[in-house]
Amino acid sequence: MKLLYVLLLAFPLSLFAQTTYLLKPDRVFDGETVHEGWVVRVKADKIEEAGPATSVSANGAEVVELKGTTLLPGLIEGHSHLLLHPYNETTWDDQVLKEARSLRVARATVHAQKTLMAGFTTVRDLGTEGADYDDVGLKQAINQGIIPGPRMIVVTRALIATGSYAPKGFSPDVNVPQGAEEADGHDALVQAVRRQIGKGADAIKIYADYRWGLMADAQPTYTVDEIKLIVEVAKSSGRPVVAHASTAEGMRRAILGGCETVEHGDAGTPEIFALMKQHGTSLCPTLAAGDAVSQYRGWKKGREPEPERIKKKRVTFKQALDASVTICAGGDVGVFSHGDNARELIMMVDYGMKPIDVLRSATSINADTFHTTDRGRIKAGLLADVVVIEGDPTRTISDLYRVKSVMKGGVFYKR
Numbered sequence: 001m002k003l004l005y006v007l008l009l010a011f012p013l014s015l016f017a018q019t020t021y022l023l024k025p026d027r028v029f030d031g032e033t034v035h036e037g038w039v040v041r042v043k044a045d046k047i048e049e050a051g052p053a054t055s056v057s058a059n060g061a062e063v064v065e066l067k068g069t070t071l072l073p074g075l076i077e078g079h080s081h082l083l084l085h086p087y088n089e090t091t092w093d094d095q096v097l098k099e100a101r102s103l104r105v106a107r108a109t110v111h112a113q114k115t116l117m118a119g120f121t122t123v124r125d126l127g128t129e130g131a132d133y134d135d136v137g138l139k140q141a142i143n144q145g146i147i148p149g150p151r152m153i154v155v156t157r158a159l160i161a162t163g164s165y166a167p168k169g170f171s172p173d174v175n176v177p178q179g180a181e182e183a184d185g186h187d188a189l190v191q192a193v194r195r196q197i198g199k200g201a202d203a204i205k206i207y208a209d210y211r212w213g214l215m216a217d218a219q220p221t222y223t224v225d226e227i228k229l230i231v232e233v234a235k236s237s238g239r240p241v242v243a244h245a246s247t248a249e250g251m252r253r254a255i256l257g258g259c260e261t262v263e264h265g266d267a268g269t270p271e272i273f274a275l276m277k278q279h280g281t282s283l284c285p286t287l288a289a290g291d292a293v294s295q296y297r298g299w300k301k302g303r304e305p306e307p308e309r310i311k312k313k314r315v316t317f318k319q320a321l322d323a324s325v326t327i328c329a330g331g332d333v334g335v336f337s338h339g340d341n342a343r344e345l346i347m348m349v350d351y352g353m354k355p356i357d358v359l360r361s362a363t364s365i366n367a368d369t370f371h372t373t374d375r376g377r378i379k380a381g382l383l384a385d386v387v388v389i390e391g392d393p394t395r396t397i398s399d400l401y402r403v404k405s406v407m408k409g410g411v412f413y414k415r
């Protein structure tokens with residue numbers, strides 16, 4: 001008890017920002033545009049002021065010279081699974097079925113630290129994949145300063161239609177634990193949504209389709225009415241619903257049902273993307289996940305032609321851009337290594353976006369889309385979540401790997 005008391009006393013020293021800083025990079029990307037010669041004044045956990053060096057006072061501030069760098073809002077990862085690790089290390093099935101939750105949580109604490117050090121100060125973590133509500137405790141451990149990590153938006157277990165998800169391929173005589181919570185129909189869905197909210201979900205995630213077709217192909221799961229019900233119940237508490245959907249019909253149902261983001265969207269069509277635009281549904285394309293999985297299956301990237309799946313993804317991503325669908329930035333990190341989150345942003349440029357548009361997606365657009373407008377921009381009054389990059393990622397996106405400093409809530413985690 002005495003030890004606990006001492007620990008609690010010690011926390012505010014490191015966890016809560018006290019210092020006033022004046023950060024002096026070469027330029028500031030404010031979440032929307034680039035400003036050469038701007039500086040940023042941070043007081044406690046907030047941005048106090050940002051503007052031309054001549055107009056922002058250094059009085060009472062510790063001046064931090066950051067020559068040769070670009071300062072950006074802390075990056076926001078739109079699709080992570082901190083409780084998963086790359087499938088070429090351990091298959092998804094084996095992670096769900098054979099790894100103790102304590103092992104998975106232990107790994108997740110390391111993943112959280114790597115994510116933060118890569119400059120990602122917020123993650124929208126889209127499902128524990130069999131680890132129950134362990135994202136809730138992980139988020140609490142970060143918020144209480146027990147472990148370093150990003151701010152977390154969590155969905156807990158996620159919802160699946162009975163029989164549709166995985167692991168599968170076992171005897172029908174045994175019940176195999178699933179990677180998300182099965183619930184269908186009116187009463188069970190209402191209860192499951194409310195239970196997940198009660199346990200700590202910030203958003204509800206559903207699988208609008210999955211590979212449960214006759215040919216193990218992706219097919220829709222929930223009906224539009226079921227999705228509408230999930231959305232209605234979640235919205236009553238102010239929470240959004242996000243949908244995994246890769247088929248055109250799964251996407252259509254997610255959009256018409258009122259989901260705010262569609263994850264993956266691989267088999268979208270011009271008509272479906274037009275529907276997304278019309279309904280204001282955002283696309284989180286997860287380019288890096290497909291890229292990683294294709295390589296795990298043997299594709300030698302750079303030495304062999306791109307597989308069909310990758311070629312098709314390039315086409316549909318371009319269709320989404322042409323339809324002016326709002327693009328979130330999220331890679332499905334966990335399928336590939338935590339800390340390598342920039343891989344998605346680099347691929348977004350490779351697949352046709354301008355670097356500055358990608359950076360907008362990973363900052364202001366993700367913040368707006370995820371209802372976290374207290375961050376994602378360099379603006380007075382917002383949280384002092386900041387990443388300092390050597391070079392200029394607004395021109396050369398791969399500079400995102402050159403992280404010099406990371407600040408979250410006015411505290412330097414990397415300096």
Ligand SMILES: [Zn+2]
Pocket residue numbers: 079080081126332
């Ligand atoms: Zn995912």
